[in-house]
Every structure is written in structure tokens, then in C-alpha cells.
Amino acid sequence: MKLQFTLTTGAAALCLALTGTTAAADGQAPTCGLNTGEAASGDPIKVGGINGNAPPGDFSGGTDAAAAYFDCVNANGGINGRPIEYIVENDQWNPELAGQVATKLVKDEGVVALVGNGSVVSMAVNAGLYKDEDVMVMASGCAISECYESTNIVSTNQGPLPSGIGALTYAVEELGTTSAACIGFNIPNNGGWACDWMEDYMSSQGLTGTSILMDPTAVDLNSVYLQAIAEGVDTILLMLPAGPAIGLLKVAEEQGGRDLFKWVSPTPLYEPGVAEVLGDYWNDNLHIHTAYPYRAGPLRQ
Template sequence: MNLRLLGLGGAAALALFALQPAAGAAEPACGLDNGEKATGEPIVVGGINGNAPPGDFSGGTDAAAAYFKCVNDNGGIHGRPIEYIVENDQWNPELAAQVATKLVKDRGVVALVGNGSVVSMAVNAKLYKDENVMAMASACAISDCYENANIVSTNQGPLPSGIGALKFAIEELGTEHAACIGFNIPNNGGWACDWMGKYMESQGRKSTALLMDPAAVDLNSVYLQALAEGVDTILLMLPAGPALGILKVAEEQDGRDMFKWVSPTPLYDPTVPGALGDYWNDSLYVNIELAPFDSDGPDNRNWNAVMDAYGREDDRRDTFSQSGYVSAKFFVEALLEMDPGSIDRASVTEAIKSISGKTSDLLCGPYYVGDFDRHMPNHAGRMVVFRDGRFDVVRECYDIESSYLDPIREQERQLGLTQ
């Protein structure tokens, strides 16, 4: 199998619109919610996504763009509209540096919101710090994103979500030895699978990392390697496309019952049920970072309403989109507490760092930023199982145990969010 498995096409792509979240509220609520179009001096905000093979991370910027349009139709930031400029780094490090420089230095954005990119976070972390600009990201998947003073993401990323999946697998499925299958990217698959191994060891269990070269994917070989290692559980630490490829290989060899199958959030995607079949009923468990797409909380309903009213027809409505909505909402709320005449990068950076104790039905815990050298406010999730063409929740919000979170928990104590 080859890199085409990193994207979704055919029936799976068509399923994107066949399994959309439940309809939102009739009218979206945004910002001042006064129905008056903002006409003052624009506040320039940027966003960077990675949308090219091997993956589409545009959901966060799509949702942020829709939310900002809604805000601009509802008074803006006390009369000032948000001018939102989105760039696609196309998974190209050189281009990632160029578009960040364009936004931060040339356009002078006050902040970046909704960012989703593997490449940009690693390439531009120093730039953000040097230029004193904050990125309220929505789709992070590498260590650089969570271990940086100027980046905070609403999504969990692979480390907490993967450990959350393993915690469930140990407690509910009897896992003793798990294979962590990921890409051989040090700050992605290597980083996450290494912490999976530490977690499994702390629980008296075993873990084996099976890392693939993302430029030469051989899914048959990695599946056979899992068989040879004698593991009882497979953790699919992969984007949805190659994860589905592994599941296809297993189905072709009737290997479903050879392992327990778990995954972090990427497999919780509107396209996935259409790509699976009855073969995987009650056999595939996924940890999800935000609320279910069809949940009835006010923010989830409003996310749908905003996307219905202000999004494009082809905008993704995935976890990254939910995350982009939350990032944009909390960003706007921070700006609305400021003097609109004195908004600049320095004051916005200070306002973002002052965010603490924000809540949303989309999240399992409080959202905060703070003036710290790393950020991971979202580290508790839910567990779902694939069943009859949909995902059903089998465990509500629960947190993980990992020494990786020790500095994060200390931050929460300092902010008074925990005892």
C-alpha cells in the first residue's frame, strides 16, 4: 500500500456529508450578538493550516473563519471587524516559514487563531516567541506545539488521546501488551509512542513501538510485524487514512479478533463510518478529544449553527473544526474585555495569556493559557466504539495518568483550577 492511503477518497469522501453532526440552533450566537455589522478599523488576525498530502488540517481555520464572520455581523470587537488571513503551508517547511513571516512581520497580525499544521508549529515556534505573538491553535500533533510558550492548542494531540485509549484498553479490554503504530517522525510518532511506552510500564504492562517511514508506507509489513511481536492490542497512532489502511489489511486477513483495536482521535472523523463496515462492529474503540459531533450542549449546537450560516459547503466538520470554533470563541471573548482603541499585538498577547477557567460543553475540563513555557489545557477525553455505522460513547469524560502532565498539573494548581 502507498501514500494514497494517507488521504480519504471515493465512498469515504462522499460519507463526509452523509454523517454530519446534528443540526445546530436556528440562529448562531457570536460576539456581541447584536445583529450590527462592524465597520471600524479591522483587527488583523492570522491562521495557518497544512492541507496537502499526507493530511488535511484545515478544519480549525475553516471554523475560526466562520466564527469571525459571524462576529463581524454582530458588532465585531466593539465595532471593529476581524480581518482573518489564512495561509496553507502545504506541509512544506520552506513555505511554512514564508507564510508565517508574511503574517507576523509583513501583515502584523495581533495573533494567530485556529492553526493546524504539523510542519508550521516546528518551523515557526521561535518566530512566534521572538515576535511576541500568540498562536491559539486547534490542530496540533507534535511535541513542539505543546512545549512552547507562545502556542496553546484546544485539541489534545496524540499523547493524551493515545494514553487515554490505552487506559480504557487496560481497564475495560484487558490489554497487557500494546503495539503503538505510528510514523517515524521524532516529534510526532516517536514522541507519542515513547510516552505510551512509559505509561504502559507504569501500569505493569508492555508496549512495542512500530514506526513507519511516512515516505515509504508498507501497511502489510507493519501488520505482520505486530503479529510477530505477540502483542494483544494495536494502538493506531496514525492519521485516519493510514489507520483505515491497517484496518483494511486486518480485515482481509480476518485479523480482527487477533487484537484489541484502539485509537486516539484521528479515527473519530465523519468520513470513517462510511469506510468501515459491519466487520468492525463493537471492535474498534476511539478516544475523542472534544464532545461527540451529535451532542446537545450549547457550544456544540452553536458550532453547527455557525458553520451552517457562515461556513462553506466543503468545510470539514471534524474535531479540528470544533476545536477551531472554541479557540476563536475564547479569543473573541478575550478581545471583548479590552479597550478596542488600544488593541495591538502586545496587549493581545497579554490578554491571551490571562485566559483562565474558560468552560465549554465541547471540553471535559477548563481551558486556560497562562504565562508558562508549555501548554496543554485539554488532556481529558471520552471513549467511543464503532457500532452500526456510527460511534457510540462508552465512557464519558476521564483524565489520564502520565508524568508528562506533571508540569501541566502544577500550572493548574497555580491558576487555582485544581487543588
């Protein structure tokens, strides 16, 4: 299958590991920690990480990458001889649980920072806690407004707002889009935030934009697809994690809907295995914006 990409990038979840670890192409051992080749044995330094791994999406890739990096650091002298004790919690897309696990990490465990976070709900719930406790959070991937507005949170990914607008700009400039529906989750600082900006962008171009927001705990993709048809737009912007986005594309395929719309997506669909899962039906008909350098051609799988 061939998918059309507007930009190219590496996997954002690996940025942390690649920043601190180097491995030569000729097969040399990685360089990390003090690079002593001896395991760290001092008092551990506690670092936390929170992911969201439950329906409707798995965001554990960032904490997995961070754990692999910290294992390498610990096996090579640690930080001045001290190993990193990496404590990972899963908030399961549950705001109440997100608050509980963050409090556990920050107040009970006394972590010095949180690294590799990937969660839709955690940052919104805990941004105030991180600021009040002066704890820095480096997310591997984030999809809500707090990640880009809070002084105590940074993220290695571009986020849904600029990535989504990038996909839509491509659709307007290259595909002739005049009206678009932004499909996202009914989370104010996620789907509501990004899709509101999408509507503002379309309005600024003298075009039409509308939002279709769904409950992440009770996803009905058939109803969402029928609503998109009823809106009468010419373009669908999939402002969704990979799993639900693939699910919606499968619904469209079952109903022969590929050619009813121009289909564009921000970065989440730029993921290994997506082309194989979607198959040839979407060949040259799905346009995906990725996070970094400009304007590449089609990727042939």
C-alpha cells in the first residue's frame, strides 16, 4: 500500500532514547550513562512516567522507550554511579485515576521528574499539581492544550493542533478542499481545542469548517461516519489516535465511502503497520501530516 505524506519525521516516542543514547552503524555498543560498562549501584534516583493504555488507544510507547534508555544508563554507570528507578503508571484514560497516580508519583514516591509521558487525560488533570510541586514533565507525545501552555510541561511531539492544521493546509492548497469536518474526541482541551482552531483556520480562508466530537468512552464510529456524510463536506480531518482513526476508515471502506471525501490526518497515523492494516483500498487516498521537515512524496510500503 502507498500512503501520501505531506511531511516526514522519525517516531516521536524514540526522541528521548535517541537524544541520550548513540549507537554506531557498525554495531558498536551504545553510549549512555557514564559509559563505564558497569552497573550503577548507588542510591536510586526516582523518575516517573504516566501513560494511557486502554481503549480507545495505547500511548505506552514513550514510557517503553524511556525505560529502555534508563536500563542502558543503569547498566553503564548510571548518573554519577546512581541508578534511575523508573516508575511507570497507567491512567487507563480515566481522569480520576490519572490524578491518583500522579499524586502517588510526585508526593508519595518523590520523583524528581516525569519522563516519557503519553496520555490524553493526565496532563489536563495534573498540570496544576506539577506546577505547584515544581516538577518538570517531559512528554514523549501529548495531545492536549496544557502540554503547550504549562510552564512545567514540555513535549517532543508537535501536537494535534499544528499537525492537524498542517494536514488541512495541504488539503486546501493541494487537494482543493473548500469544506471540512474535524472528527475528534469530546475532550475540551483535546478535540474541542484542536477542532475549534481548525474551524478558525477554515474561516480565515473564506472556507467552511465544522466539528464532529464523540465520547471517547462510548465510541460509535458508524454514527460518526453518517454524521460526516450529513454535514455535506468535501474533506474529513481525522483528529484522532491511530486506533479510532483506523476504525473510522474501516467503516468508510465497508460503506464504499473512500471517494466521498478527501481524507487527511495529523501525525498519529504515521505509524508502523498502519499501511498494512488499511490495505490497498486507501492507496493514494489518505494524506498524513508528520511533524518535521517539509513536503515529502508518497511512502511506498
